[in-house]
Amino acid sequence: MAEKKYNVAVAGATGAVGNQMISCLEERKFPIKSIKLLASSRSVGHKIDYRGDSIDVEELKESSFKGMDIALFSAGGGVSEKFAPFAAKDGCVVIDNSSTWRMDPDVPLVVPEVNPHAVAQYTKKGIIANPNCSTIQMVVPLYPLHKKYGIKRIVVSTYQAVSGTGKKAIDELDSQTRAILNFKNYENKVYPHTIAFNCLPQIDLFLENGYTKEEMKMVYETRKIFEDDTIRVTATSVRVPVFYGHSESINIETKENISAKEVKSLLEKTPGVKVVDDPKNNVYPLAIDAAGQDLTLVGRIRDDESITNGINMWVVADNIRKGAATNAVQIAEILAKEYL
Numbered sequence: 001m002a003e004k005k006y007n008v009a010v011a012g013a014t015g016a017v018g019n020q021m022i023s024c025l026e027e028r029k030f031p032i033k034s035i036k037l038l039a040s041s042r043s044v045g046h047k048i049d050y051r052g053d054s055i056d057v058e059e060l061k062e063s064s065f066k067g068m069d070i071a072l073f074s075a076g077g078g079v080s081e082k083f084a085p086f087a088a089k090d091g092c093v094v095i096d097n098s099s100t101w102r103m104d105p106d107v108p109l110v111v112p113e114v115n116p117h118a119v120a121q122y123t124k125k126g127i128i129a130n131p132n133c134s135t136i137q138m139v140v141p142l143y144p145l146h147k148k149y150g151i152k153r154i155v156v157s158t159y160q161a162v163s164g165t166g167k168k169a170i171d172e173l174d175s176q177t178r179a180i181l182n183f184k185n186y187e188n189k190v191y192p193h194t195i196a197f198n199c200l201p202q203i204d205l206f207l208e209n210g211y212t213k214e215e216m217k218m219v220y221e222t223r224k225i226f227e228d229d230t231i232r233v234t235a236t237s238v239r240v241p242v243f244y245g246h247s248e249s250i251n252i253e254t255k256e257n258i259s260a261k262e263v264k265s266l267l268e269k270t271p272g273v274k275v276v277d278d279p280k281n282n283v284y285p286l287a288i289d290a291a292g293q294d295l296t297l298v299g300r301i302r303d304d305e306s307i308t309n310g311i312n313m314w315v316v317a318d319n320i321r322k323g324a325a326t327n328a329v330q331i332a333e334i335l336a337k338e339y340l
């Protein structure tokens with residue numbers, strides 16, 4: 001039987017994640033009948049290559065999704081809020097990278113290595129949410145540990161690359177770094193402070209409880225993906241002057257006896273994970289090694305000697321790929337194969 005093919009739209013096609021979504025569809029040979037590339041009116045006239053063809057970027061409109069089967073959205077929360085329901089109404093399933101729909105009880109929040117079964121819930125609203133980049137790379141290695149040892153509490157600190165903020169932030173780190181090295185003046189446009197040669201303990205807006213939205217996303221999204229509201233999570237999110245690749249220091253406390261040795265051997269068998277852990281030879285996960293590939297790298301795996309059942313680890317992934325575009329395309333693959 002001939003392979004079924006799909007009409008696919010990418011909303012935010014000119015952005016950092018949207019562009020990567022197009023590359024992922026191509027790399028993973030997603031069965032595409034036609035592709036529609038959507039952005040704001042500013043991008044009309046631009047062309048993007050897809051499988052050797054030069055495709056015109058079209059303005060995103062309410063009617064853009066007629067006849068489309070799947071739409072990958074990464075054009076910001078406001079665009080998703082406004083346009084995803086129009087796509088769904090036209091029978092086009094949305095896989096949305098913004099935070100708009102993630103905590104909606106009628107919208108599944110999916111990491112294919114953890115809860116692929118949740119994709120089935122897409123029928124409720126016609127929308128599937130892609131989790132936050134920092135949450136995705138945390139739950140991929142923690143899920144097998146949660147299943148085997150029962151995680152009671154997670155303490156995580158993130159070191160997040162500027163590409164997570166989009167193209168403008170990539171340009172700001174680049175131009176500020178050049179300006180500072182050349183003793184020139186510069187402005188802070190994207191972040192409230194200088195990002196070059198600095199670390200900013202703020203990602204997204206502050207909430208009443210003193211945490212940022214990004215930090216609380218990690219709390220709520222982890223519980224939803226693990227389908228376990230008892231798990232305690234506390235996060236500190238930091239923006240660092242790195243272009244691609246988020247790093248995370250993760251500490252877990254478990255119900256059952258756990259050891260670094262067992263964790264290492266379990267993670268060596270976990271799909272989507274690569275253990276990079278040879279401290280004697282200075283080998284551990286690095287952002288520059290994680291960038292441009294799809295595995296979540298885990299290293300510095302060691303017993304937390306301050307508690308009975310605790311583990312520390314260092315986890316790094318490409319935030320634009322596994323943290324966003326690849327995860328969305330993996331969801332599209334499940335949707336196409338099992339449901340459409």
Ligand code: A2P
Binds near residue numbers: 013016040041060165
């Ligand atoms: P455009 O390039 O036309 O502004 P990034 O996350 O890298 O900043 O990219 C954001 C993406 O979202 C871009 O593709 C951008 O298109 C798109 N976008 C932003 N605002 C809108 C809008 N109002 N309608 C459609 N696309 C939008």
